[in-house]
Amino acid sequence: MAKKMSLKQVAxxxxxxxxxxxxxxxxxxPTLAVTTSALNGxxxxxxxxxxxxxxxxxxxxxxxxIPDKVRIPCYIVIxxxxxxxxEMVMQKFLPDLYDSLGVFISLIVVNCIIFARAxxxxxxxxxxxxMADGLFMGLGFTGSLVLLGGIREILSNGxxxxxxxxxxAWFPKMEVFGLTVGGFLTFGLVMALINHLADRRTKKAEAxxxxxxxAEVQKAEAARSGAKEG
Amino acid sequence: MKKDMVKSxxxxxxxxxxSGVLLGLFHxxxxxxxxxxxxxxxEKLAEVVELRDPQKVDRRxxxxxxxxxxxxxxxxAGEEYYILVTEGEGGYGGPxxxxxxxxxxxxxxxxxxxxxxxxxxxxxxxxxxxxxxxLDKDITAIGEFVLNGGGENGVDAVVxxxxxxTAVNNAVNAAVRFYTAWKEA
Numbered sequence: 001m002a003k004k005m006s007l008k009q010v011a012x013x014x015x016x017x018x019x020x021x022x023x024x025x026x027x028x029x030p031t032l033a034v035t036t037s038a039l040n041g042x043x044x045x046x047x048x049x050x051x052x053x054x055x056x057x058x059x060x061x062x063x064x065x066i067p068d069k070v071r072i073p074c075y076i077v078i079x080x081x082x083x084x085x086x087e088m089v090m091q092k093f094l095p096d097l098y099d100s101l102g103v104f105i106s107l108i109v110v111n112c113i114i115f116a117r118a119x120x121x122x123x124x125x126x127x128x129x130x131m132a133d134g135l136f137m138g139l140g141f142t143g144s145l146v147l148l149g150g151i152r153e154i155l156s157n158g159x160x161x162x163x164x165x166x167x168x169a170w171f172p173k174m175e176v177f178g179l180t181v182g183g184f185l186t187f188g189l190v191m192a193l194i195n196h197l198a199d200r201r202t203k204k205a206e207a208x209x210x211x212x213x214x215a216e217v218q219k220a221e222a223a224r225s226g227a228k229e230g
Numbered sequence: 231m232k233k234d235m236v237k238s239x240x241x242x243x244x245x246x247x248x249s250g251v252l253l254g255l256f257h258x259x260x261x262x263x264x265x266x267x268x269x270x271x272x273e274k275l276a277e278v279v280e281l282r283d284p285q286k287v288d289r290r291x292x293x294x295x296x297x298x299x300x301x302x303x304x305x306x307a308g309e310e311y312y313i314l315v316t317e318g319e320g321g322y323g324g325p326x327x328x329x330x331x332x333x334x335x336x337x338x339x340x341x342x343x344x345x346x347x348x349x350x351x352x353x354x355x356x357x358x359x360x361x362x363x364x365l366d367k368d369i370t371a372i373g374e375f376v377l378n379g380g381g382e383n384g385v386d387a388v389v390x391x392x393x394x395x396t397a398v399n400n401a402v403n404a405a406v407r408f409y410t411a412w413k414e415a
Contacts, residue, residue, distance in 0.1 A: 062245075070238040074245050081249040085256050092260035095270060102346040103323045179350060 005125075007132055014136025021144035022194045026112040030104045031145060032183040038161045041149030042142060043097045044104065047090070049138025051082045051108055056122040056134035063123050075118045076109070083108045113141060151186050152177045271299055271315055271343070275329055278341035280306070284313065292412035296404025300412075309333065314408060315343065318401025322393040323347050328401035332409055335370045340402065347394045354391045355398060369406045370413055375399055 005013070020026045027048070034044045058078050059066075066074045087105050090098040098105065108114065117137055122130040154160055155171075156178035176182045262270070275281060284301040299315035311333035317325040323346025331339040340361045342352065354360075363385045364375060372383045377392075377399045379385070387395040 066241055066245075067234060067238045069234070070242050074242055077242070077245050077249050081252060084253055088253075088256050088260040092262065099344055 005129065007129070010129060010132045011136045014133060014138075014140045015143065016140070018137075019140045019144060020113045020137055021141060021148075022191050023198075024113075024116075025191075026116055027141060028187075030107060030111060031148065032180065032187060034101055034104050035145055035149040035152055035183060035186075036178050037153040037157070038146050038150040039097075040100055041145030041147075043090075043094070044101055045138065045142025045145045047086045047101075047105060048108055048111060048113065048141055049135065050086055051079060051111075052114055052117060052134035052138040052141075053131060054082045054134070055079045055114060055118055056130040057127060059118045059122040060125060060127045060130035071123065075115065079114055079118065080109045113137060148183070148186055148190060151190070152182055155186075156182065268299065274343050275313065275315070278329055279313070279331060279339065287312065287412075290412055290415040292408055292415050294404050294408040294411070296401060297408040300408070305333075311338070312409070314405040316401040316404040316408075318397040318399065318404065320393060320400055321345060321347050321397030322351070326352075326394065326397035326401055328398060328405070330402060330405035332369065332405070335368050335409075335413070336366050337364050337369060337402070337405075338366065340364055340398075342398070345397075347397070351391050352394050354388050355395050360388065364402055370410050372406065374403045374406060 014020075016023075018024055021028075021031055030044055030048075034040045055075070055078050059075060062074075083106065086108070087098075090101075090105060117133060121133045125133070150160055155174050156176070158164070158173050174182070177186060272281070272284065275284070282304050284303045287300045287302045289300060294316075296316045296318065297314055298317060299313075301313040301315075302310060303313060304310055311331055314330040314332065316328050316330055318328060319325050326345040326347060327343030329339075329341045329343055330337055331341075342356055345352065367382060375383050375385050377385050377387050377396060385395075385399060387399075
């Protein structure tokens with residue numbers, strides 16, 4: 001299926017139609033845990049993007065070398081290597097973020113998105129396309145985390161990326177959105193909204209298609225009746 | 231069959247070896263020097279207490295694996311106090327770093343440093359009423375604080391936060407042991 005995908009299709013799939021968080025519902029655990037702020041969301045997202053990009057690259061490049069029987073341990077070693085590199089770099093250069101994301105950086109190893117893309121895409125597609133898949137899936141994940149983190153930060157703290165005026169004059173700060181329960185609530189509401197919009201779009205497209213078919217049938221009938229009269 | 235097995239072993243070993251080399255290289259590039267680590271600790275300390283002129287204190291042979299740094303500083307009134315940077319094992323996400331501030335042989339302030347605990351859980355024991363159980367007691371006479379123990383050195387843990395509470399308690403006890411040994415020396 002994925003073998004015939006173009007770069008544009010890969011990009012669209014990663015960012016929108018197969019968005020890992022809202023459409024495939026993968027990586028829900030870190031999604032709920034780290035999206036207490038937009039900055040946490042973007043950091044976790046970019047760390048995951050790095051791992052996705054490089055693990056897809058290596059797995060795709062070695063797909064004919066890795067025997068089928070040991071593919072899972074090989075993928076795990078490759079993914080864990082890049083996660084540990086991200087962890088070491090963050091600890092050295094971004095210690096505050098490292099503390100803030102805590103154990104969830106290490107847990108990228110078992111993030112379903114990465115393993116799913118390695119197993120379903122990188123192991124069956126050319127290197128460049130696999131890199132693109134990793135990049136766009138990662139960016140789709142990052143965008144989703146920033147969206148959720150931004151909403152939760154605004155509602156619970158009245159800020160966005162730690163900046164901005166105190167918004168408590170417009171609405172009271174709702175601390176519940178900074179807690180786990182707020183994560184579930186925001187995730188559910190945003191997913192419902194996205195599904196609603198996607199359904200509406202699909203229905204519109206189907207209606208347009210049906211209208212076009214109807215118009216074609218009418219045109220054909222008109223042509224037939226014209227021919228009879230003639 | 232045998233050929234397949236050998237190939238599997240060779241490939242997996244090769245991948246693991248390359249990963250090991252790559253990680254070793256990155257470790258060399260990103261490892262913190264002792265000075266960098268100390269600067270980072272002091273930076274964190276400055277967030278919880280107004281540091282004036284923290285000076286490293288001679289340990290006088292006292293040692294405890296849990297105590298990584300030991301400083302002397304003065305408060306606004308010019309009174310001397312000690313800062314012990316400790317680590318307590320047993321937390322849900324690994325060791326918990328604590329800053330233990332001691333004046334006149336009594337802990338007068340506790341603050342948490344690096345840790346990988348669940349923030350909402352840790353918040354339940356990092357409040358004033360919980361930490362008050364450790365404060366204002368003569369730590370040279372108390373021996374150790376005992377979680378869920380009775381008496382003056384007993385500390386009531388919080389249900390569902392026992393692992394974080396254990397790590398915090400271990401960190402404080404490391405400071406108590408070290409400080410007592412240091413005083414005696």
